[in-house]
Amino acid sequence: MTNLFDVSDRIILITGSSRGLGFALAQGYADAGAHVVINGTRPETVEPAVAQIRAAGGWAVGYPFDVTDAGAVSAQVARIEAEVGPISVLVNNAGIQRRAPLSEMTEAAWEEVLRTNLTSAFLVAQSVAAGMIARGQGCIINITSLNVEGARPTIANYIASKSGLDGLTRAMATEWGPHGVRANAIAPGYFITDLTRVLADDPEFDRWVKANVPLRRWGEPRELIGAAIFLASDAASYVNGRTLHVDGGWRASL
Numbered sequence: 394m395t396n397l398f399d400v401s402d403r404i405i406l407i408t409g410s411s412r413g414l415g416f417a418l419a420q421g422y423a424d425a426g427a428h429v430v431i432n433g434t435r436p437e438t439v440e441p442a443v444a445q446i447r448a449a450g451g452w453a454v455g456y457p458f459d460v461t462d463a464g465a466v467s468a469q470v471a472r473i474e475a476e477v478g479p480i481s482v483l484v485n486n487a488g489i490q491r492r493a494p495l496s497e498m499t500e501a502a503w504e505e506v507l508r509t510n511l512t513s514a515f516l517v518a519q520s521v522a523a524g525m526i527a528r529g530q531g532c533i534i535n536i537t538s539l540n541v542e543g544a545r546p547t548i549a550n551y552i553a554s555k556s557g558l559d560g561l562t563r564a565m566a567t568e569w570g571p572h573g574v575r576a577n578a579i580a581p582g583y584f585i586t587d588l589t590r591v592l593a594d595d596p597e598f599d600r601w602v603k604a605n606v607p608l609r610r611w612g613e614p615r616e617l618i619g620a621a622i623f624l625a626s627d628a629a630s631y632v633n634g635r636t637l638h639v640d641g642g643w644r645a646s647l
């Protein structure tokens with residue numbers, strides 16, 4: 394029987410995949426037989442991630458570049474397509490936090506987060522979609538956040554960026570769908586990574602997460618893999634412009 398969830402013929406670029414959720418997704422896709430392209434800003438963090446996937450028997454290559462740099466993005470996407478092959482799946486995962494109370498947030502902190510979390514997805518997707526549109530097929534997965542639906546203090550820039558990415562997902566689905574390109578989002582709840590370490594180390598926040606999430610625990614990065622494989626596979630061939638929430642039930646309960 395055909396495996397609807399087969400992604401072994403996919404070339405998958407995951408931005409910001411040297412660590413954290415992006416790295417877990419890269420490991421999951423590689424375990425499923427896909428060819429994965431690891432990205433991060435620095436070669437010294439990308440190379441060990443590639444080595445770890447290869448050591449486990451997976452197929453991976455590394456292309457370090459800054460996703461906020463438009464020139465680097467178009468040059469590196471062209472290089473990947475020439476050296477590795479056509480990118481069939483793009484996961485816009487790179488993201489940062491710069492926490493500050495809204496009244497004190499600097500314009501620099503606002504701009505940096507908007508550029509890294511939102512503008513980068515526009516830049517990388519536009520470069521990658523050119524080939525997808527020409528081939529009449531492709532899949533884009535944007536990593537948004539639980540915070541698209543519920544705000545918390547000190548992360549207004551992050552919330553605005555992820556809410557923008559949520560809207561951009563629908564715009565991609567609408568404009569590129571006619572060309573066979575699907576775009577969807579995954580909205581993770583709270584997972585422990587470098588990005589959230591400061592929260593997990595705060596006993597009050599840790600208690601708040603465990604008290605509010607119906608599954609009563611933080612997510613493990615590997616628990617995002619199933620959603621990512623589903624959206625990248627033929628099992629999701631008619632799923633376009635939607636968000637898959639992987640949050641332990643948080644947004645479903647009061």
Ligand SMILES: NC(=O)c1ccc[n+]([C@@H]2O[C@H](COP(=O)([O-])OP(=O)(O)OC[C@H]3O[C@@H](n4cnc5c(N)ncnc54)[C@H](O)[C@@H]3O)[C@@H](O)[C@H]2O)c1
Nearest residue numbers: 409411412413414433459460486487488583584586587588
């Ligand atoms: N951890 C969570 O609980 C959580 C929850 C919701 C959403 N998210 C989102 O998931 C994504 C991954 O988060 P994480 O927790 O793994 O964070 P992380 O800090 O562990 O990893 C971020 C990755 O992005 C890369 N990156 C940052 N800026 C970049 C740039 N300019 N160019 C290229 N790469 C860049 C880093 O090198 C790193 O590989 C982010 O978009 C984040 O907003 C995380």
